[in-house]
Amino acid sequence: MSKPDLLAGRVALVTGASRGIGxxxxxxxxxxxxxVWIAARTPGSLDAEAEALTAxxxxxxxxxxxxxxxxxxxxxxxxxxxxxxxxxxxxxxxAGILKASMIEMASVDMMDETYAxxxxxxxxxxxxxARLMARNGGGSIINLTSIMGRFGYAGQSVYSASKAGVIxxxxxxxxxxxxxxxxxxxxxxxxxxxxxxxxxxxxxxQETVSxxxxxxxxxxxxxxxxxxxxxxxxxxxxxGQVIGVDGGMVV
Amino acid sequence: MAEELYEIVAKALLLDRxxxxxxxxxxxxxxxxxxxxxxxxxxxxxxxxxxxDTDDIVAMSTVGAIREILKKYDVEA
Numbered sequence: 001m002s003k004p005d006l007l008a009g010r011v012a013l014v015t016g017a018s019r020g021i022g023x024x025x026x027x028x029x030x031x032x033x034x035x036v037w038i039a040a041r042t043p044g045s046l047d048a049e050a051e052a053l054t055a056x057x058x059x060x061x062x063x064x065x066x067x068x069x070x071x072x073x074x075x076x077x078x079x080x081x082x083x084x085x086x087x088x089x090x091x092x093x094x095a096g097i098l099k100a101s102m103i104e105m106a107s108v109d110m111m112d113e114t115y116a117x118x119x120x121x122x123x124x125x126x127x128x129x130a131r132l133m134a135r136n137g138g139g140s141i142i143n144l145t146s147i148m149g150r151f152g153y154a155g156q157s158v159y160s161a162s163k164a165g166v167i168x169x170x171x172x173x174x175x176x177x178x179x180x181x182x183x184x185x186x187x188x189x190x191x192x193x194x195x196x197x198x199x200x201x202x203x204x205x206q207e208t209v210s211x212x213x214x215x216x217x218x219x220x221x222x223x224x225x226x227x228x229x230x231x232x233x234x235x236x237x238x239x240g241q242v243i244g245v246d247g248g249m250v251v
Numbered sequence: 252m253a254e255e256l257y258e259i260v261a262k263a264l265l266l267d268r269x270x271x272x273x274x275x276x277x278x279x280x281x282x283x284x285x286x287x288x289x290x291x292x293x294x295x296x297x298x299x300x301x302x303x304d305t306d307d308i309v310a311m312s313t314v315g316a317i318r319e320i321l322k323k324y325d326v327e328a
Binding site: 075078079082083127128130131134135179180 | 286289290292293296297300302304305
């Protein structure tokens, strides 16, 4: 899909890389020549994926395991990258959780967990990423938000709030890091055909598709293509933007 | 060793080496503002191959304090 040398020599970290959008992003970055740390929570779960990505090349992949809701684990991960590569060029904050609930039934614990995983992780990761990136003259941070964070969705107040927070973080970090040549952008997928969608009833699935102007669900690769672009020098002058990948969906 | 730390601080803050002392304090001169502090932190991390905690970055408010805090990371600066 991508030019095999677009990201040659670049080091990337992708969180939530075990499935769906994160998995497609990791593949896209490796296909563009990057050395990619693919991260997930469950120890061992990405070992085979890292080997397969490396075998396919032209970039390569390493597996790393952390819960992004744990700031100490985030620090350890960046320390590992610092020790191994001494650089980081691309950070994709993709890991997230979505727990649907009418607001009257949402527990405070669920709210806190959602903020910690979806939003606080973006801010904590930025603390470490900025310093590693600044050493080598800059970098690109790509945060996954959601169409729900831009426009809202009934039954998703907590998730939407966390993803709206990601937009605020993206815009502020872009301004704060601009002088260090670190770009920060957000990608806002609409309805993408992943395991999150598989759980829907056929009726709900049809209803979702009918709200999409282009008449189909998005593919994880549709999101990955934009992320590879934002990671590369092709987007060298783009920062602080929120770009929808939603096929013209209306929510 | 003090010499090396002074060189790093001077380079990050774009100051002459002769302007650096242990008592030089964050935000006391225009050259050491919050933006320069981040440049300094990046220089320190690269030079000594450490990853500093956020609390320590905040606490590095003088050159002397930087030297003390670096000891926690097994760095004799």
